[in-house]
Amino acid sequence: RKIVSVIGTRPQYVKAAAVSRELRKQFHEVLVDTGQHYDYKMAGVFFEELELPRPDYNLGVGSGTHGKQTAAMISGLEELLIKECPDGVLVYGDTNSTLAGALVASKLHIPLFHIEAGLRSFNPKMPEEINRKLTDHISDVLFAPTDTAVRNLRSEGITRNVLQVGDVMLDAVNYYWSRSKDAYTPETFGLVREEYYLATIHRAENTDDPIRLKAIVEAFIKLETPLLLPLHPRTLNRLQTMGLAAELAQSPHIRLIEPVSYLAMLQLERHAKGIITDSGGVQKEAYFAGVPCFTLRSETEWTETLSGGWNVLVDPLRDDLSAIVARSGIPAVKSDVYGDGRATRDIVDHMLEWYEGYPLSKQVS
Ligand code: UD1
Ligand code: UDP
Secondary structure (H helix, E strand, O other), rough: OEEEEEEHHHHHHHHHHHHHHHHHHHHHEEEEEEOOOOOHHHHHHHHOOOOOOOEEEOOOOOOHHHHHHHHHHHHHHHHHHHHOOOOOOEEOOOHHHHHHHHHHHOOOOOOOOOOOOOOOOOOOEEEEEHHHHHHHHOOEEEEEEOOHHHHHHHOOOOOOEEEEEHHHHHHHHHHHHHHOOOOOOHHHHHOOOOEEEEOOOOOOHOOOOOOHHHHHHHHHHHHHOEEEOOOOOOHHHHHHHHHOHHHHOOOOOOEEEOOOOOOHHHHHOOOEEEEOOHHHHHHHHHHHHHHEEEEOOOOOOOOOHHHHHHHOOOOOOOOOOHHHHHHHOOHHHHOOOOOOOHHHHHHHHHHHHHHHHOOOEEEEE
């Protein structure tokens, strides 16, 4: 059977690297990259380093407004899916690439599988919240990572073919961990273990609001501890436009660098004193690594990371990041809420079952 997987952004390359390996044991996968991310450090490096198969198609959509970007993806994907005539379409997460893949598959009546279903921030202004809700409501099979995700779906009336499988990013960490250890150390970046913070920022709510972005920059400057900041191109653009990049770069404890590769990121995360982020994936990776996380947002979809104090929500406009970071310690307990690292295998097994018409095991009703 033929499955078209639609990806297009950095976190989707990581997730697909884990899933694709399992999927290809049972299905013929046609990999489609929408080209939403295109810089080598946001896209190409992941294909090389993670040995993600070369995409069969790259739609080359690139950046744009939500409307233009999503429309170009829809148009490209429609043509492609009509030509390829697959038995299913697989989408990941909550980006514009996810929504485009979901809409086209659904309108062409091609079975739609959604990995990372059921996540909710309950913030209707977040573009990702719109993408994930719409995708969940038109998916045929929903792979939910956590209990919370299953509950969120149930509260919206989605109970059919919802399968709790754990988080595919945990499978990715487990698979790539030893390679990452062999390839990088914090010293590669001139850092001393446990003596630096690692930060990533890219959420629209932080980058596109000049007051918020300035508050984040000021909080970073006040931190006065070595801080490595691999900058998403969106953030670099905004900082430059606002004249804040120079201010950051002049602070002796801050190092601005280009986005790093996944294998480098895993080591930088593991040996950090703490991680400051607004990324969904990085919040989870901090939890997997057992490193305290400070999330510069008002809410998180990954609510499990908050329990025990592993992750703390910090409002850059109201809260004092340095004081919160200084007060934090390593919490005592951590649970395996994100599964047992078998999510990718479970997903492929359930997909096989679904095609065979068996009642899906582990189904939540
Ligand atoms: C997108 C996703 C977000 C995800 C993030 C992962 C949507 C709505 N957002 O956000 O959910 O968390 O990816 O990183 O789908 N740019 C480049 N080079 C690139 C990619 C982007 O320069 O290779 C710059 C462009 O100026 C672009 C901006 O970054 O306009 C934003 O890129 P876009 O893909 O629209 O959204 P992200 O912020 O990356
Ligand atoms: N990541 C990376 N290099 C970086 C920043 C992030 O490899 O410089 C990885 C990170 O380890 C995680 C994924 O990218 O696996 C998260 O992607 P991102 O933060 O862009 O998106 P989100 O998860 O918020 O959607």
